[in-house]
Amino acid sequence: MSSALRGRRRQYEARKILQERKLAAEKLRDSQVQLLQLNETLESRIEERTRALAQANDRLMTEVIERERVQQAMVQFQKMEAMGRLTGGIAHDFNNLLNVIQGSMDLILLLSKDDIARRKAEVARRACERGGKLTGQLLAYSRNQRLDLRSTDVLALFEGVRELMKSSLGSTIELDFALEDGLEYIMADKNQIEMALLNLAINAHDAMPGGGKLKVSARKATPPEGLLPHGTYGLISVTDNGHGIAPNILSKVFEPFFTTKGVGKGTGLGLSQVYGMAQQSGGTARVLSEIGVGTTIEIWLRLAEDFSDSDKQGPLPVLRMVAAGTRILVVEDDASVRHSMVESLEALGYEVSQASDGEAGLRELRREKPDLMITDYLMPGMTGAQLVDIANQEFPGLPMIIATGYADMEAIDQVIEGNAILRKPFQLVDLASSVDQALRRNRDHPPA
Structure with a gap:
């Protein structure tokens, strides 16, 4: 092979090598650019993912805190409700005891001529009033006392x-x-x-x-x-x-x-x-x-929407003796309270029969219809509201009073007017006034 031919061949191979190196260099630059772009994209993706994870963690912590707050509020609510039921039951029993004492003191003040006994009875009666205020606070807490809104x-x-x-x-x-x-x-x-x-x-x-x-x-x-x-x-x-x-x-x-x-x-x-x-x-x-x-x-x-009933006050109750002949049925499961009510009504001049529970009261009603029925609310078996409901159906127009120290007021509202409720512990004058008003309503508005 001639020297000229060999020279051209070397030149060709040299150009080819240069081109290959140039292509390799371009590929390297492209790879470096792609690597840089990938690094930049990776960093932004990591930052974005980190932000997303942080936001998710913040939301999770907020939900955990809110859940704990709701759980604490629910526990507190349940505790308050349980305390309300407990205090309401205590108030019911305590009101019955106060009612017996107050009724006895009122009878002493009504019938006794002994000044010393009357003074002692007045002291005890005022103590009963203080006890009644305490049970009123208990009932207000337990939301089982009707408020005059x-x-x-x-x-x-x-x-x-x-x-x-x-x-x-x-x-x-x-x-x-x-x-x-x-x-x-x-x-x-x-x-x-x-x-x-x-x-x-x-x-x-x-x-x-x-x-x-x-x-x-x-x-x-x-x-x-x-x-x-x-x-x-x-x-x-x-x-x-x-x-x-x-x-x-x-x-x-x-x-x-x-x-x-x-x-x-x-x-x-x-x-x-x-x-x-x-x-x-x-x-x-x-x-x-x-x-x-x-x-x-x-x-x-x-806020009040109607101002028409504000600060209206009814007349004060007046204690008066009545003529014999009006018969009242007393239905009360607590024997001491029942006997106290019977003695008080008899002292006022009424003829009184009694029953120890709702079933016995219903039998007494059917045996001889009275002029008025007074029933306790919270009794075993049949509540006073249930007894009143049955009596309304069988003896329409019969005046009735529910005496209660603790009650489901909604159940009472369904069967009886609000002003036919006698709250324990009540004084003799309250009992006399409630009975007189119930009998007067019946006389003034007899059933059709």
């Missing part, structure tokens, strides 16, 4: 309790009332809301042993999420600048019998009465407190 003037309410609070708090407590424009009427039982405010004032006084400031305010407000159904409510706040309540006992303050006061200095029923009254009125109560700063108790109540 009506439109209540907030300004008149404040004016009514102002002097009572001043006398209870003493000169070391500065008392201030504030009512914002716009709030005029709330739906409340006036007696119960007054008792609630006085209880809160006394608690505030105990929280400020060296003196302090107490502010009672009222305004329209929207409750925090989850506290009440959405809407506008009347908010009454009682705020003190006392020592405050420790966080670990805040959840217990509305429980009956719970108190931080010493032995003999409190029943532990004040705040439970406030809570039960607010709940039964269609609202609620809550406590806000900070150690060393003070405590605020909030009472949330529905």
Whole structure:
């Protein structure tokens, strides 16, 4: 092969090698670019995935916290409901005992001529009244006491309790009332809301042993999420600048019998009465407190829509003797209560028959129809409401009264008018008035 040919061949091979190197270099550059792009994409994907995982973790932690909060709220709700049932049952039994004592004291005051015996009976009767207020607080907590809900003037309410609070708090407590424009009427039982405010004032006084400031305010407000159904409510706040309540006992303050006061200095029923009254009125109560700063108790109540029935008061009951001839049937499973009621009615001049339970009462009704029947509500076997329902069907127009210290008020409403309910413990004058009113209604509006 000639030298020229060999030279051209070497040149060709050299160009080919250069081209291959050039292609290899281009492929290398492309691979490097792709690798860089892949790295950049990988980093962004890792960042995106990390953000997604962090967001999912945040959501999970929020759900866990919310679930724990709901579980704690449910446990607290169940505990409060169980306490309500327990206190309601205690109130029922205690009311029966008070009723026997009160009935006996009233009979002594009615029949006895001995001044010493009468004075002792009056002391015992007043003690029964105090016991009745305690059971009223228990029943308010357990939401088994009927409240006389009506439109209540907030300004008149404040004016009514102002002097009572001043006398209870003493000169070391500065008392201030504030009512914002716009709030005029709330739906409340006036007696119960007054008792609630006085209880809160006394608690505030105990929280400020060296003196302090107490502010009672009222305004329209929207409750925090989850506290009440959405809407506008009347908010009454009682705020003190006392020592405050420790966080670990805040959840217990509305429980009956719970108190931080010493032995003999409190029943532990004040705040439970406030809570039960607010709940039964269609609202609620809550406590806000900070150690060393003070405590605020909030009472949330529905606004009144109708002002026509506000502050109406009926005539005071009058005790009067009656002529013999009117026969009353008393149905009561507690023998002591039944005997006390029978003796009281006989002392008033009525002829009385009795039965120890609903079935026996029904048999007595069918044997001889009375002019009036008085029945207890909570009895074994057949409740008073069930007995009244059957009696309404078999003896239409028969006047009836349900005497109760603890009851399913909805069940009673279905069979009897609200003003035909006699609340235990009752005084002799209450018994006489209820019987007289029931007989008068029947005479004035006889059945068709």
